[in-house]
Amino acid sequence: MSTTDPIVSKPLHVTVNGIEQPVEDIPEQLMMLDYLNEYRNLTGTRFGCGIGVCRACTVIVDHEDGRSEEIRTCITGAHYFEGKSIRTVEGHATRDENGDVAKLSEVQQQFLDHFSFQCSYCAPGFVNAATVLVERLQREPVPRSQLEATISDALESHLCRCTGYVRYFRAVRAAVLATPGTTVEG
Amino acid sequence: MAGYRQTLAALVLAVSTGTGWAASQATAKQIERGQYLARAADCAACHTAEGGTPYAGGRAIETPFGKVYGTNITPDDEYGIGNYSADDFYHVLTQGELPDGTQLYPAMPYTSYHDIAREDSDAMYAYFMSLDGVHVPSPQTDLAWPYSMRWTLNFWNWMYAPDDDAGQRRAADNQRGRYLVDTLGHCGQCHTPRGRLGALKRDRHLQGAVIAGWQAPSLEAEALAARGWDDASLREFMREGRSRQGSMYSEMYPVFHHSTRYLDEDDLKAMSRYLLGENPPAAAHVAQTTAVDDSPGRQLYLNSCAGCHGADGEGAPHVASAMTSNTALRLDSPRNLVKIIHDGIDARAFTGYERVQAMPGFGDALSDPEIAKLATYLRRRWGGQQSVVEADDVAELTGASD
Incomplete structure (x- = not known):
């Protein structure tokens, strides 16, 4: 991104996947995606369209009140996240003492079990969006009869060009139903 | 020969049924x-x-x-x-x-x-x-x-409707623009202020009004020029739905979608000439602030807007309007700007294959004081509007639309 203004950097305090990141001077106009990819070497978050449409760049912001929220990092500046705590696709699995993946999250495992991923480019956005959905339903369960519509509503803005929508959909439904307290009768 | 016979048969039939032929x-x-x-x-x-x-x-x-x-x-x-x-x-x-x-x-x-x-x-x-x-x-x-x-x-009609003596104006060439703008296009129904009982204030023709919570800006020649409009850009805006001044949104998008995109170039010229006059005032150039602005508004802009609209407000072709020449930033009232930041704009289709994705609303992500700072920064930096937008203004403007 070009600018006629001199590039000004300032310290950024952000927690990623539960770990407070080293405080560095970050250009004030750097997008969060570039911060994750270039400064933290967290390359799981993907640059797709660059204009906030495809949502491959989606991460989760964890609010202090317990809510989790999707944010598109290709169109959101790194300094928007000052003082915030986020999760990326690298942060979902449980890891052992060596840092290796010990157990996938329910959402990740269901995506694998349902063969939802093909090229995987959109995967980080889908994993984060589905996780946000499951967490929301844990706080605010919906009647079982509304689950399909709720899933569509929550995920329809995420683009997959391998036409994996049906397998994504089934995997998310399975993940929700495998998580206690996400639906109520009706 | 067969064609001739058919024509003759049609003529005979038409004449025999009286007015059918003419109709x-x-x-x-x-x-x-x-x-x-x-x-x-x-x-x-x-x-x-x-x-x-x-x-x-x-x-x-x-x-x-x-x-x-x-x-x-x-x-x-x-x-x-x-x-x-x-x-x-x-x-x-x-x-x-x-x-x-x-x-x-x-x-x-x-x-x-x-x-x-x-x-x-x-x-x-x-x-x-x-x-x-x-x-x-x-x-x-x-x-x-x-x-x-x-x-x-x-x-109401007795008090406000035009009386019959006004007669009907013929759509003669020199009246074409007026006919398209005032009569057919009925632009004044939104762009002319209304009195308490809803009648248009005819002495303030096309001077701008607030309608359904939005500012329908003044279409007077001087006001249009002050916001950067000229003949070419007005025609482009009506024909394409967007120009360097911005894009059609809110109540104007259906006007573009159903109406102005179908108008031929002669009619667009006539409308533009009617609005801007025979000798249009020069479109104003707003000096851009190029020095670093350390206001919190700039960081808010870089955080939430620059990803699409550019760090320098240059916009992105086919994606997001430029801020540098944006007409909404040059309005005296921050109303439309604040509402757009707060509520976003739906995805829209323009002439040809032009499409723009939805602009997200930031009403949840940004507080009223933050939106106020952002709006103030945008208007000062690129709109030539120096007044400070207050958090109370944001609350008032965005509350009305809910």
Whole structure:
């Protein structure tokens, strides 16, 4: 991104996947995606369209009140996240003492079990969006009869060009139903 | 030879049925012309529901007095205008009165259409009669008392409607722009301020008004030029739906979608010339602040806006409007800017293959004081507007739209 203004950097305090990141001077106009990819070497978050449409760049912001929220990092500046705590696709699995993946999250495992991923480019956005959905339903369960519509509503803005929508959909439904307290009768 | 025989047979048939020949001859040209005029008059904006059958009615028009619905104007005998004569149609269009004497609410812009030429009315009538009738009733209006009593409109008309002596102006060449802007386009219905009882203030013609929570900006030549408009950009805006000054959104998007994109270049020129005058004032160049602005507004802009609109406000082709030449930043009132930041803009399709994705609203992500700082920064940096937008302004402007 070009600018006629001199590039000004300032310290950024952000927690990623539960770990407070080293405080560095970050250009004030750097997008969060570039911060994750270039400064933290967290390359799981993907640059797709660059204009906030495809949502491959989606991460989760964890609010202090317990809510989790999707944010598109290709169109959101790194300094928007000052003082915030986020999760990326690298942060979902449980890891052992060596840092290796010990157990996938329910959402990740269901995506694998349902063969939802093909090229995987959109995967980080889908994993984060589905996780946000499951967490929301844990706080605010919906009647079982509304689950399909709720899933569509929550995920329809995420683009997959391998036409994996049906397998994504089934995997998310399975993940929700495998998580206690996400639906109520009706 | 066969063609000749068919023609002769048609002639004999036509003559034998009396007026049929003249009518069928007339409609071919009239229908095409009527469709163009119906588009210029933007009938669809109110008489077509979103995603609904064209002209079958259903769109709710919010007025300060309650909801009025665009009616079914397809030629259905029961629910549409199938039983209208050309005289009836002309009377409704220009006087706002149905054949049975029912007075229409002035949400139907008959005070603008009053000057529609009879031959244009007849062409529009021919077009509407050429459509398939759609057998669906129009939704009922929902107005608060006393406005729910239609007879009160007789007093309204007596006080405010243009009187018959004004006569009908013919759409002569030198009046074409006026006819398109004031009569068919009925631009003044939104862009001219209204008095307490909803009548247009004729002494403040096209000087801008607040309607449905949005600022319909002034269309006076000096005001347009001050916001950076010139002849070429006005025509581009109406033809393409976007220009370097911004894009059609909110209430203007349907106007573009149903109306202005269909107008031919001669008519666009006539409208532009009418609005800007024969000797248009030069489009103002707003000096851009190039020094680093350390206001919190700049960081808010970089955090939430620059990803699409550019760190320098340069915008992105086919994606996001430039801030550097944006007309909304140059308005005296921050109303539209604040509402857009707060609520976002839906995805839209423009002329050709131009599409823009939805702009997200930031009403949840940013607090009122933050939106106020952001709006102040944008207006100062690129709009030449120095006044400070306060958090209270944001609360007031965005609360009204909820």
